[in-house]
Amino acid sequence: xxxxxxxxxxxxxxxxxxxxxxxxxxxxxxxxxxxxxxxxxxxxxxxxxxxxxxxxxxxxxxxxxxxxxxxxxxxxxxxxxxxxxxxxxxxxxxxxxxxxxxxxxxxxxxxxxxxxxxxxxxxxxxxxxxxxxxxxxxxxxxxxxxxxxxxxxxxxxxxx
Amino acid sequence: xxxxxxxxxxxxxxxxxxxxxxxxxxxxxxxxxxxxxxxxxxxxxxxxxxxxxxxxxxxxxxxxxxxxxxxxxxxxxxxxxxxxxxxxxxxxxxxxxxxxxxxxxxxxxxxxxxxxxxxxxxxxxxxxxxxxxxxxxxxxxxxxxxxxxxxxxxxxxxxxxxx
Numbered sequence: 001x002x003x004x005x006x007x008x009x010x011x012x013x014x015x016x017x018x019x020x021x022x023x024x025x026x027x028x029x030x031x032x033x034x035x036x037x038x039x040x041x042x043x044x045x046x047x048x049x050x051x052x053x054x055x056x057x058x059x060x061x062x063x064x065x066x067x068x069x070x071x072x073x074x075x076x077x078x079x080x081x082x083x084x085x086x087x088x089x090x091x092x093x094x095x096x097x098x099x100x101x102x103x104x105x106x107x108x109x110x111x112x113x114x115x116x117x118x119x120x121x122x123x124x125x126x127x128x129x130x131x132x133x134x135x136x137x138x139x140x141x142x143x144x145x146x147x148x149x150x151x152x153x154x155x156x157x158x159x160x
Numbered sequence: 161x162x163x164x165x166x167x168x169x170x171x172x173x174x175x176x177x178x179x180x181x182x183x184x185x186x187x188x189x190x191x192x193x194x195x196x197x198x199x200x201x202x203x204x205x206x207x208x209x210x211x212x213x214x215x216x217x218x219x220x221x222x223x224x225x226x227x228x229x230x231x232x233x234x235x236x237x238x239x240x241x242x243x244x245x246x247x248x249x250x251x252x253x254x255x256x257x258x259x260x261x262x263x264x265x266x267x268x269x270x271x272x273x274x275x276x277x278x279x280x281x282x283x284x285x286x287x288x289x290x291x292x293x294x295x296x297x298x299x300x301x302x303x304x305x306x307x308x309x310x311x312x313x314x315x316x317x318x319x320x321x322x323x
Contacts, residue, residue: 029205029322032163076275092319098207098208099179099207099211100210103209103211104241106241107310108209110275114277115277116275119312120199122207146171
């Protein structure tokens with residue numbers, strides 16, 4: 001169950017201890033709420049483009065987060081039948097890219113055994129869309145599944 | 161470790177919290193604490209991957225890369241891929257800060273991780289807007305080699321939640 005963030009008292013920002021300038025609250029990350037219950041639901045959002053043909057470039061695919069909860073993105077996992085590169089865009093941030101160019105899959109995503117862990121959890125707000133642009137580097141048909149794994153925040157019913 | 165009195169919208173049981181379980185194979189305890197403390201002081205939360213070098217280099221040839229950082233970034237991790245198993249050697253420079261990160265060319269297995277196992281820095285490296293990040297890459301293979309060197313950074317999150 002969410003409650004007002006005790007660090008910023010629900011303002012979403014705090015004063016920098018050194019400069020006094022306002023900055024995003026480090027506890028609630030600006031969302032003004034924190035959850036103190038174990039009610040997050042582990043969840044996989046899957047981006048699954050149509051099979052890429054050999055050396056096909058710019059294949060678009062996207063995933064829209066459900067309306068039932070914000071999503072905290074914590075791992076990147078992919079499986080593929082050949083080498084690929086990908087570029088992600090965050091529609092909630094005006095389609096701002098999350099990278100300067102297409103990043104090779106081996107530099108971007110891990111596997112379930114060795115997942116790529118986000119250095120800090122990244123919140124993806126409900127009903128926002130993450131777009132991906134895939135390029136094949138294998139020279140052969142390529143089936144790619146890219147998983148954004150994390151937690152739906154405050155989704156599970158509270159234990160009584 | 162940074163002590164907080166709540167959990168930031170992520171109440172994962174302590175037994176499953178990432179600092180408590182899967183890090184042990186990557187970082188000895190004291191390293192992990194240093195990293196966590198430094199990470200706790202970085203307010204930026206938006207992940208951003210930037211290409212430090214991306215190109216194809218001829219057999220045993222050298223190339224240079226240069227990028228200009230468009231926004232303040234905290235460099236968190238380094239990753240790279242090489243088409244050829246022989247790999248490459250690299251140096252990275254921040255000329256604006258008069259910083260060389262290596263005195264000599266370093267083979268990629270000694271310097272760079274992968275998506276499965278990124279080379280996480282112990283303390284984030286602040287790269288200021290407008291700074292140029294330069295690289296020198298030597299292809300160690302006896303054939304042409306597609307090489308990509310990627311930095312993972314954190315930038316300020318400017319989104320505003322509206323729902």
